[in-house]
Amino acid sequence: MAKVAFLGLGVMGYPMAGHLQAAGHDVTVYNRTTSKAESWAKDHGGGHAKTPREAAEGCDFVMACVGNDDDLRSVVLGEDGAFAGMSEGAVFVDHTTASADVARELAEIGREEGIGFVDAPVSGGQAGAENGQLAVMCGGAEDDFAKAEPVMDIYAKAVVHFGDVGAGQLTKMANQICIAGIVQGISEGIHFATKAGLDAKKVAQLVSQGAGGSWQLANRADTMVDGHFDHGFAVDWMRKDLGISLETAKGLGVSLPIVALVDQFYADVQSLGGGRWDTSSLIERLRALSGEAK
Structure with a gap:
């Protein structure tokens, strides 16, 4: 069993950290809102810390699942960041859906301190996190991945290594690209049938x-x-993910016409007040066009 820190207790991180504690790992959590970390410790019996650095001290692995690139930097870097508390040989595993660029940036900084880094975004949603059935897409050095894989297996149904640092994030972008078109197609099909x-x-x-x-x-x-x-x-998070995909595709010279269109459709859903609705709410845009939206 390992000593593990988990940074970020949203709808995904909260149950993921819980699975680690239930499996017998020694887990300390950190969350920007301290009351949520206290609630997690009460629910699961693990510890909580006031800063990422404090949570990470002495840990074999530090897992993170936060909002975006800037959120990730804020919990990793600086005198109170996780890297400041991690020891040589420890591995940082990032489950945030972020850019491949920030993964490479942080991996390089960690490498200078002897800290391993695996970018490992997940798919499966809140239900997948709660049931320990996530799909985890990983990038990083083979030895870092090999160390972290048994820990990630605890809340996953599939953990796959796709290459060097950044490969996990690129795979997650492909995942979100596929989902965008599927949800729009289902919305149109259901609306048509109705x-x-x-x-x-x-x-x-x-x-x-x-x-x-x-x-x-x-x-x-x-x-x-x-x-x-x-x-x-949530739609707000999907637009963040699609924005990363579109920006990355632009740098690769790749055209994503369906993604660009669906991203704007999600903007319409936001204008309907649906920023926190599930991504399947694309159908509400079609209902609004027909004068039927709630």
Whole structure:
């Protein structure tokens, strides 16, 4: 069993850290809002610290799951950052969905201190985190990944190494690119079925058994029909992720026309007040165009 710090206790980090503690690891958590760290310690029996540095001191692994590039830098760098508390040979594992550039930047700084770095964004949403069924996409040196893989396995159904630092983030971008088009297609299909007078839930159930099937269709169709979006991955965060994908694609000379379009559709959802709605709320934009939005 290892001594582990977990930085960031959002809807993903809170249960992920809980799985580590339940598996017998010695876990200390840090969260910007101290009361949430205190609540986690009360729920799970681990410790909590006032700064990332304090949480990271003496740890074999430091896991993070925060909001964006700047949030990540804020918990890693500086005199109160995690790197300041980590010892040579320890490994930092970043589960934030961030840019490949910040992963490479922080990995280089860590390397100078003898600290390993694995960028390891996840897919599977809040339910995946709570059930320990996440897909983890990793980049980093082979030996750093090999050290961290058994720890990540505790809250994952799949942990895959894709290459050097940054490869995990690039894989997550491909994941989000695929999801954007799928959710828009499902939204259009359900909206079409409803307007045609069909039982949209029944249609979705049948379609999910054929070539049009997907996780999104199987798990989100009913709530899309019902207009329930108070769950899952927020539109605000999806736009952050798509923005990273579009910026990276621009640097690669890659065209992402569907992503660019769906990103603007999500902007329309935000204008409807849906910034914190689940990403499946794209259908509300179509209802708004038909004068039916809630």
